[in-house]
Amino acid sequence: MSLLDRGVGRTAALYGGGLVLLAIGAFPLLWMLSTSLKPSGEIFATPPTLVPRNFTLENFARLFAETSFLMYFWNSVAVSLATVLLTLAVSVSGAYGLTRFIFPGREKVADLILVTYMFAPIMIIIPFYILVRQLGLVNTRTALVLSYTSFCLPFCLWLLRAFFEGIPSSSRRPPSSTAPAPDAPSGTLSSPSPSPASSPPASSPSSSPGTTSCSPSCSSRRRSSRRSRLG
């Protein structure tokens, strides 16, 4: 667990480093919040103020009153919900099929998933647009859901496959297995996916990358087979 030796030096290093990390992670966002609460005159003031002198909610009021913010917001919510549901349903069953059944060609499928990642998403857009036009889906949320799914699906499949491989088949039932892998070091790994990435891999592609690392470590005895599969 602990890399540093106990003592005053350790405490100073930890809290000093923690403060730096806090500044890096939170300060830009705090600045954004502060700017959003300033009247337009103060935004351009020098010297800039961290805590707004003239606190105002005018910017937020204008957002709701003068723009179609709520409609855009609803678009985002609807599209992401649909994408998560579709991706989750498809990738859970797909990854399960890839890990729990042996059949010819399944290694090829796993390789294909990785290879699709090397194609810049921006260039899939043109052929994708043509496809969408032929399906008559131009300018619909459905088209957006499909395009998001095309970006998320390979990632989720890859992560979930690694995730399922980390859970021994015997503990497959009940489906949401919370039993630690038998070869996991006791006490350090309480569930198949260690925190902070404790969300199930597919819940959203951005919150899941932690699990990539989970399974290469969860079961060391599968390591060699996985590595050969990557290539």
Added chain:
Amino acid sequence: MRRNALAGWLLLAPSLLLIGGLIVFPILYNVWLSLFDKHSFMPVQRFVALQHYAYFARDPEFWSSVHYGLVYAGSTLILQLVLGVAAALLLNEAFRGRNLLRGIVLFPYMIPTIVAVILWKWLLNDSYGLVNHLLIAGGLVRAPLAWLGKDYIMSSLVLTSVWQFFPFVVIAYLARLQTIPPELYEAAKVDGASAWQRFAFVTLPQTWNVLFVIVLLRSIFMFTKFDTVWLMAGEGGVSRYIRTLPVYAYARTFTYLQAGMGAALAVIMFAMLLMITAVYFRVLRGSERTA
């Protein structure tokens, strides 16, 4: 493990259908398109075989975008790794407020790209930006720096990208750190290993696998990164100082309306990544076995 081909394929069918239709078909169409001189929106096309590829081999704009792409991907990758691994090591130690900090560190990765870019463009604004204000107040520079001008635009882009993506490294690395048995560190301590030696001889070997995956994924993502780069400069004058390959491909397709040329660039990019990945696997898998 069951040997049931039909069930396996049935479970995979929806994934394959979607991947086939939404990714493989577009990629194949893209390869086919790269052999044609095609207008992006009009139904005009002419077969030119490999002429686009021959053109790019002598195109200075292409080579400069390869250069910028490598500089961008390389520098962001290294900085993300250093910052991310350092942050993960810190967050693996026990101290008050650790769980809160673990959550906060993920913020930059969770906000949308457009928000991250607007935020940093605002912080780096030459007249009203906080960064210039602090630099001048601290006596580090005399006059405001044009962070978004041609001299510093690449640095600003790298800064924004590292800030946005280092949490990926943190989560991935931290998840692996937590599974290292504490006994290993205790044993090393008994043997008199210093903190640095414990990192070099316990932590690093244990995390070699996850570093391998992180470097692979981050290189691919940074090399094909479009949104952050494009939003940073758009089509503006300074954009050519950060025009990486994906942005150049976009410009060919949507600015010059040469869909065939854009497609050829995508294929070249794909081939480059495939080669780099193959070399990466060969070299590192070899060295891993001996490690």
